[in-house]
Amino acid sequence: MGQRKSGHVTLLDIARASGFSISTVSIVLSEAPLSQNVAAFTRTHIRTIARQLGYHPDAYARSLRRRTTQTIGIVAFDLSDPFCIPIVRGIQAKLQPSGYFPLLMDVQTQRALFDDYLHMLLERRADGVIVIASWVFEEMNLLGDVRKNNVPILIIGRDLSARGTSSILVDNQEGGALAMRHLCELGHRRIAVIRGPQELCDSEPRWKGIRDVAVQCGMQLDERLVFQLLGVAGPASGFEGGLQYVRAMLARRQPFTAVLAFDDLTALGVVRGLREAGLRVPEDCSVMGFDDIFPAEVATPAMTTIRQPLREMGMEAAERLLDAIRGKAEKPRLHRTRPELIVRMSTAAPPVPAGNARNGRRR
Amino acid sequence: MGQRKSGHVTLLDIARASGFSISTVSIVLSEAPLSQNVAAFTRTHIRTIARQLGYHPDAYARSLRRRTTQTIGIVAFDLSDPFCIPIVRGIQAKLQPSGYFPLLMDVQTQRALFDDYLHMLLERRADGVIVIASWVFEEMNLLGDVRKNNVPILIIGRDLSARGTSSILVDNQEGGALAMRHLCELGHRRIAVIRGPQELCDSEPRWKGIRDVAVQCGMQLDERLVFQLLGVAGPASGFEGGLQYVRAMLARRQPFTAVLAFDDLTALGVVRGLREAGLRVPEDCSVMGFDDIFPAEVATPAMTTIRQPLREMGMEAAERLLDAIRGKAEKPRLHRTRPELIVRMSTAAPPVPAGNARNGRRR
DNA sequence: TACATTGATTGAAACGTTTGAACCCGATTT
DNA sequence: AAATCGGGTTCAAACGTTTCAATCAATGTA
Numbered sequence: 001m002g003q004r005k006s007g008h009v010t011l012l013d014i015a016r017a018s019g020f021s022i023s024t025v026s027i028v029l030s031e032a033p034l035s036q037n038v039a040a041f042t043r044t045h046i047r048t049i050a051r052q053l054g055y056h057p058d059a060y061a062r063s064l065r066r067r068t069t070q071t072i073g074i075v076a077f078d079l080s081d082p083f084c085i086p087i088v089r090g091i092q093a094k095l096q097p098s099g100y101f102p103l104l105m106d107v108q109t110q111r112a113l114f115d116d117y118l119h120m121l122l123e124r125r126a127d128g129v130i131v132i133a134s135w136v137f138e139e140m141n142l143l144g145d146v147r148k149n150n151v152p153i154l155i156i157g158r159d160l161s162a163r164g165t166s167s168i169l170v171d172n173q174e175g176g177a178l179a180m181r182h183l184c185e186l187g188h189r190r191i192a193v194i195r196g197p198q199e200l201c202d203s204e205p206r207w208k209g210i211r212d213v214a215v216q217c218g219m220q221l222d223e224r225l226v227f228q229l230l231g232v233a234g235p236a237s238g239f240e241g242g243l244q245y246v247r248a249m250l251a252r253r254q255p256f257t258a259v260l261a262f263d264d265l266t267a268l269g270v271v272r273g274l275r276e277a278g279l280r281v282p283e284d285c286s287v288m289g290f291d292d293i294f295p296a297e298v299a300t301p302a303m304t305t306i307r308q309p310l311r312e313m314g315m316e317a318a319e320r321l322l323d324a325i326r327g328k329a330e331k332p333r334l335h336r337t338r339p340e341l342i343v344r345m346s347t348a349a350p351p352v353p354a355g356n357a358r359n360g361r362r363r
Numbered sequence: 364m365g366q367r368k369s370g371h372v373t374l375l376d377i378a379r380a381s382g383f384s385i386s387t388v389s390i391v392l393s394e395a396p397l398s399q400n401v402a403a404f405t406r407t408h409i410r411t412i413a414r415q416l417g418y419h420p421d422a423y424a425r426s427l428r429r430r431t432t433q434t435i436g437i438v439a440f441d442l443s444d445p446f447c448i449p450i451v452r453g454i455q456a457k458l459q460p461s462g463y464f465p466l467l468m469d470v471q472t473q474r475a476l477f478d479d480y481l482h483m484l485l486e487r488r489a490d491g492v493i494v495i496a497s498w499v500f501e502e503m504n505l506l507g508d509v510r511k512n513n514v515p516i517l518i519i520g521r522d523l524s525a526r527g528t529s530s531i532l533v534d535n536q537e538g539g540a541l542a543m544r545h546l547c548e549l550g551h552r553r554i555a556v557i558r559g560p561q562e563l564c565d566s567e568p569r570w571k572g573i574r575d576v577a578v579q580c581g582m583q584l585d586e587r588l589v590f591q592l593l594g595v596a597g598p599a600s601g602f603e604g605g606l607q608y609v610r611a612m613l614a615r616r617q618p619f620t621a622v623l624a625f626d627d628l629t630a631l632g633v634v635r636g637l638r639e640a641g642l643r644v645p646e647d648c649s650v651m652g653f654d655d656i657f658p659a660e661v662a663t664p665a666m667t668t669i670r671q672p673l674r675e676m677g678m679e680a681a682e683r684l685l686d687a688i689r690g691k692a693e694k695p696r697l698h699r700t701r702p703e704l705i706v707r708m709s710t711a712a713p714p715v716p717a718g719n720a721r722n723g724r725r726r
Numbered sequence: 727t728a729c730a731t732t733g734a735t736t737g738a739a740a741c742g743t744t745t746g747a748a749c750c751c752g753a754t755t756t
Numbered sequence: 757a758a759a760t761c762g763g764g765t766t767c768a769a770a771c772g773t774t775t776c777a778a779t780c781a782a783t784g785t786a
Contacts, residue, residue: 383765383766384765384767385766386765386766386767387764387765390765397765400762400763400764400765401763401765402763402765405765424771426771427770427772427773428770429771430771
């Protein structure tokens with residue numbers, strides 16, 4: 001059939017086939033306002049031919065002319081992090097009805113790729129960009145080129161509002177507090193805490209929330225039971241960290257009845273370590289995570305955790321970005337979302353007689 | 364700074380700023396062959412100005428002219444399925460060095476979105492398309508429009524080679540056999556099997572591999588221990604299914620020492636069900652999954668499973684697609700990849716005295 | 727009869743690139 | 757002295773759209 005050299009069917013093909021001019025065909029197929037003036041017969045005629053030939057307007061030519069791409073870029077720093085997906089879903093949900101299309105890029109934790117993709121988005125003239133910084137993100141020259149081309153940008157998972165970029169972040173302090181309060185209320189007193197790595201902006205406030213509640217409850221955190229993940233080598237590094245710290249604690253025979261882990265993956269590592277030693281969760285020791293990612297839900301015991309409203313964060317991000325694109329420019333600011341306690345099966349009252357985690361032994 | 368109405372810096376801006384013509388600027392910045400003829404001074408001069416202004420060539424204008432987009436579309440049917448990510452990573456790995464950029468779309472299991480995104484890819488003139496059909500995929504009119512615009516396409520996770528589309532699929536029969544053989548060799552004789560849903564093309568061959576090995580081992584599968592997942596409502600539906608079937612088996616007091624689940628998620632559901640009843644994995648009952656997705660790895664006990672070489676499948680797909688794009692057109696065919704047994708902690712010899720799964724009780 | 731109005735269609739310019747052909751001009755060859 | 761060459765640069769056309777302005781026939785109005 002009338003394939004042109006490009007292999008793609010164009011307006012010209014349809015014009016020829018229908019006997020009308022390119023203009024008329026364009027007006028009909030793009031449903032321009034003028035298409036009301038086009039004779040009904042012409043309209044249907046052109047439409048049928050277009051369908052027969054499998055015509056799709058060339059987005060490149062169209063955007064070039066229209067000077068808008070109806071496209072927004074989503075740059076995920078590590079798409080393999082289960083954390084990302086619900087956010088992406090949230091963004092998509094908001095974007096869909098507004099006719100914008102998401103362009104999703106997976107940076108795979110590679111610094112260089114981040115730049116590549118960002119450039120690519122600029123070259124594709126994305127109308128806006130959302131960055132999902134699941135974990136680490138050092139100096140970014142986002143500012144430079146994205147600013148110069150005045151493309152609205154917004155970041156999730158890191159606070160860059162001070163540098164003039166709108167940011168969305170869970171209220172980590174509140175989350176930490178929520179978690180700690182849950183354990184306290186269950187009656188735990190000897191609680192081990194695995195803090196997040198220094199490089200992560202979430203670590204500090206979460207820890208503050210934990211400490212605040214500890215003092216509220218008149219409890220003192222044993223510093224020998226406080227650990228800190230080091231480095232962020234990937235989403236799985238938390239798992240390894242949790243596993244190692246638990247092994248260490250058990251080897252040193254330090255008594256504890258609960259572990260409050262930095263995130264779900266770390267918590268899963270903790271569970272592994274406890275079970276290795278023959279301890280039961282939650283009967284002998286409670287474990288809490290943070291984030292509420294998918295693996296936490298399908299693990300056994302199902303993980304008690306602090307849920308980040310990931311989907312909502314994505315929706316919020318999309319909404320704010322669309323506002324910015326439409327010119328309702330707000331001051332760049334930090335939006336904190338509210339975390340939620342999700343009680344599942346990995347937490348329970350401490351074993352009685354209370355105190356030592358190692359006295360409830362299996363079998 | 365010299366922002367034009369579009370907000371984007373164009374060749375014209377740089378031409379004006381540098382005093383050279385648009386042509387020269389283009390030749391320099393796109394590093395066309397002719398750029399060797401351009402005076403060294405001119406080159407550096409133009410480059411500096413371009414950098415200062417934060418120039419990025421307009422991918423739309425460029426592709427329009429060059430008649431190639433260097434873009435390949437990846438359409439994932441459900442990106443939240445952990446199954447997808449390693450595939451995507453594999454594709455990216457192969458694409459990167461060849462200068463192609465992936466355009467990733469998440470269909471979110473919505474039939475309508477699939478069409479939308481496919482159209483979008485056609486409109487963006489993707490040079491090729493890879494579809495990741497993690498689970499279900501009924502009649503698709505892919506054929507129609509994609510063919511008419513002769514865009515090479517390739518599908519992972521479903522066999523459409525009969526309808527003229529190259530496909531990549533794990534050798535399910537071999538995988539099923541591998542799994543069954545592992546359990547047999549451990550000494551299991553009373554093995555419950557949870558088959559995949561009818562709608563899925565993986566289900567049948569996997570089941571065949573299982574049966575073949577069963578007869579090889581002179582073992583008869585008790586049909587009361589064979590179940591079939593029904594419907595595919597989402598990746599989590601396997602989990603629910605596994606959980607329910609185990610509950611049912613236990614309620615009916617049917618003896619079994621191992622469960623061979625259709626996929627990892629189902630297997631995780633099985634583990635949940637067993638633990639609910641106070642049974643230990645693997646001491647009282649072994650559990651096997653299929654796929655080797657991330658949650659299977661971080662669960663406790665770590666899941667013994669059949670690994671699909673997802674990453675490799677992605678790489679294979681990308682390679683084949685690139686070949687097709689470059690005109691090395693092969694006949695559309697089905698490529699079967701080899702599964703691999705991954706032994707972790709969820710399988711072990713059956714409890715002694717062998718036979719009844721319910722005699723090893725906790726505590 | 728001339729003039730405005732309407733309805734249907736088309737011409738042509740523009741969007742930002744790329745690129746083959748053309749141009750200019752000084753230097754080399756015949 | 758004319759012809760050739762070639763380094764450096766620019767012209768102008770093209771890619772596939774969209775859209776304003778223009779055209780043209782037919783109809784209604786003064």
